[in-house]
Amino acid sequence: MSQLTDFAHSYPLLSLIRSRDEDGWTEHSETVDGNDSPSNGTDSSQPRVRGSSPLSTEASESSEEDEDTFSFETEAIETRASKKRKTISSPKGTQKKGQKKARPPSSPLWLSSPAKSRRNAHAATPLIIGSERRWKTEDEPDQEPKLFPFEPARTPGPQLDTSKNYTVLELFQLFFSNDVVDTLCSNTNKNAKRRHEQGFKPVSVEEMYNYLSIVIYMGLLNVHTVSDYWVPNRLYGIPFCRTVMTMTRFRAITYSLHMSDPAEDEENDKKKGTADYDRLMRIKPLKDQILDACRAFYHPFQNLSIDERMVHSKARHSLKQYIKSKPYRYGFKLYVLADSRNGYTCDFKVFMSKNPSASGKGESYDAVIDLLNIPHLGTGYHIYVDNYFTSTTLFRDLYKNKLGACGTIRENRVGLTGVQENSMPPRAKRGTIRWLRDGELLFTKWMDARPVIMCTTIHKAFAKEQVQRRKRLEDGTWTTEPVPAPAPIKSYNKYMGGVDLSDSLIKCYSVAQKTIKWYKTFFYHFVDVAVVNSWLMHKDMAVTKNTKPMAQKQFREKLCSQLADIALKGDVQEERDEEQKEQPSEQRVEMQGEKHGEKQDEKQGEEEEEVEVGLLCCPVPTKDPITVALCNKASEGRRQCHLCKHKTIWQCESCKVALCIIPDRNCFRIWHVKKDNDKQDSS
Structure with missing residues (x-):
């Protein structure tokens, strides 16, 4: 024992524990043979724990903090002391062969090592800390949540005249x-002038519409290169693009295409590295105009979805992102608000960078709040998001603004309160449900192929709903079971796919083309959004009038034709104006002829004689080739064909x-044959 005393004196902490024992703490001691003995006059009938002495009255009144402070230190010191004691009491060679080593008396069986205790404590850390609520099963009833009445700011649907x-x-x-x-033409012409494009003819509004018709047409018919649209050989022979615009002119407009004022771009480039620098300056004019139209001419229905969209691009730009789960992994990321009913793009926001959020609640929180313009929308809407956006802070704030929300949630989401990690059994059967309600928030765990965690403010936990799942039988066949x-x-599952539906409609006939300019990628995407949204409004208008709507392909085909004929409408109007100007002069000649006693038949005879003398029915160019530049001979002076309404230079x-x-x-032949037949019939 004198050696043990010397050992204890060598460890000051052990001496401290011994000294505290005199004030009411009991020393953790154990005899060599394992028999416990009461100390300090404590009652031996008091329940005792194996490996330790009962605590005195003063010890029971001590704080738990003092116990935790010395728990690991005491265990480590006593373990060393027991090893020393064992060496003294059991000299080497005294242990019999096959006899098990006795566990050190200062290490109880249920106590693990400090390292192991720390690992177990980390593994058992609750998913959401600070709640004493328990998870409930599907057999326990849940209260009906408070749903806000659906009060949109405008009547949902197209904001157009139904008559x-x-x-x-x-x-x-x-x-x-x-x-x-x-605006697009003005900025394109300024950009061409800035680049000193030789021989560039300024783009007019009608010509820009013609350019858009070819761009949309290229989404309907895909070829290997752009030049194949103008090849007049047997394999391709695509006449539409050749009748609308020459390839040289199309490429010239494409190269100079610009959405913003070049002078403003230069001023903005000087601000690089400062807070005033606008990284979206080159797309801002057209982006804002498209967004204003998306919000103004359509009001969404009750169920909305918010998700990410990738605008495919491999341009070298700091805005380009990489998302592994998307069909296009590289591109520009957009946050999109879409109507779950038909996929209409109601609003979108271009992802800038991972800067600190303005609200301090995260980038995903700010994205949802920015997309939901509550005064413009109204109240009572149901918002569906995925686990990137879902958080209790967001759902509670939306609930305060009378908006419901539902979405999957990540287990490690920061700020959760009330959900424990051990809510689901280790090997739960498919279809097992656990739920927990925390005020307006409802958390549900459902075992499908793997556990799925949901958070919602608009649903009950379980309404006896069922889904069909495939199951493989023992004989290898498959069957479905509820x-x-x-x-x-x-x-x-029903309402989250609004953005995915919009993406699929755009992808079917996308007008996107390869380009080295990142802002032109957004131009093609804006055209896609405009076409799809206008087609969705056409469908709603057709349903309102009880007519059959066109398919998207048919809608785009008709749109290409009407865009190509915009310039021709101006030519037809000019011809009509010229005819109206010539008509009064002819009437004056007839009146003068009547005064002089001349007949109208004599005048027609004179015109026929003039035709027989000098003019024949043969094709000639609409403009003199001598006065037309060589590069413009195929397009200069085009007019609308009298029969097919396409442009021609003949x-x-x-x-x-x-x-x-x-x-x-x-x-030419069809019209003259018909003209001759009409003359024969009249004669």
């Missing part, structure tokens, strides 16, 4: 109006009528 029949072009011009296209599912699961020398002369469409 009017809108053409395909008029619907598209809601997004690309004359003012929008005029599996119980929480109410949030079915609603989430006309009849005698009749002065514009007519097509191509292998697929010889309108």
Whole structure:
């Protein structure tokens, strides 16, 4: 014992524990043979724990903090002391062969090492800390949540005159109006002037609409290169693009295409590295105009979805992102608000960078709040998001603004309160449901192929809903069986796909082209959004009038034709104005002829004689080739064909009528044959 005393004196902490024993603490001691003995006059009938002495009255009144402070230190010191004691009491060689080593008396069986205790404590850390509520099963009833009445700011649907029949072009011009296209033309012409484009003819509004018709047409018909659209050989032979615009002109507009004022871009570039620098300056004018149109001409229905969208691009730019789970992994990331009913793009926001959020609640929180313009929308909407956006802070704030929310949630989401990690059994059966309610928030765990955790403010925990799941039998065949599912699961699967639906509609006939300019990628995407949104409004208008809507392919085909004919409408109007100007002079000649006693038949005879003398019905160019530049001979002076309404540079020398002369469409011959037949019938 004298050696043990010397050992204890060598460890001051052990001496401290011994000294505290005199004040009411009991020393943890044990005899060599394992028999416990009471100390300090304590009652031996008091319940005792194996390996330790009962605590005195003063010790029981001590704080738990003091016990935790010396728990690990005492265990370590006593373990060393027991090893020393064992060495003294059991010399080497005294242990018999096959006899098990006695456990050190100062190490109880249920106490683990400090390292192991720390690992177990970390593994058992609750998912959401600070709640004493327990998880409940599907057999326990849940209270009905308080749902806000659906009160939209406007009547959901297209904000158009239902009594009017809108053409395909008029619907598209809601997004690309004359003012929008005029701004686009102005900035394109300024950019061409800045780049000193030699021989660049300024782009007009009508010509920009023609350019858009070819861009949309390229989404309908894909070829290997852009030049193949203008190849007049047997394999391709695509006449549409050749009749609208030459390839040289199309490429010239593409190269100079610009959405912002180049002078403002130069001023903005000087601010790089400062807080005033706008990274979206080159797309801002058109982006803002498209967003204003998306919000103004359509009001969404009750169920909305918010998700990420990737605009595919491999341009070298700091805004480009990488998302592994998306079909296009590289591109520009957009936060999109879409109507779950039809996929209409109601609003979107371009992801800038991972800077500190303005609200201090995270980038995903700010994205949802920015997209939900509550005064513009109204109240009572149901928002569906994925686990990137879901948080209790967001859902509570939306609930305060009378908006419901539902979405999957991550287990490690910061700020959760009330959910324990051990809510689901280790090997739960498929369809097992656990739920927990924390005020307006409802957390549900559902075992499918793997556990799915949901958070919602608009559903009950379990409404006896079922889903069909495939199951493999013992003989190798597959069958389906009903599996119980929480109410949030079915609603989430039904309404979360609004953005995905919009992406699929855009992808079917996307007008995107390869380009080295990152802002042109956004230009093509804005065209896609405008076309899809205008088609969705056409469908709703058709349902309102009880008519059959066009498919998207048919809608785009008609839109291409009407955009290509915009410039031709101006030519037809000019021809009509010229005819109206010529008509009064002819009437004056007839009146003068009547005064002089001349007959109208004599005048027609004189005109026929003039035709027989000098003019024949043969095709000639609408403009003199000598006065036209060599590069513009194929397009200069084009007029609308009298029969097919396409553009042509040919006309009849005698009749002065514009007519097509191509292998697929010889309108010149058809028109004169019909004219001769009419003369024979009249005679």
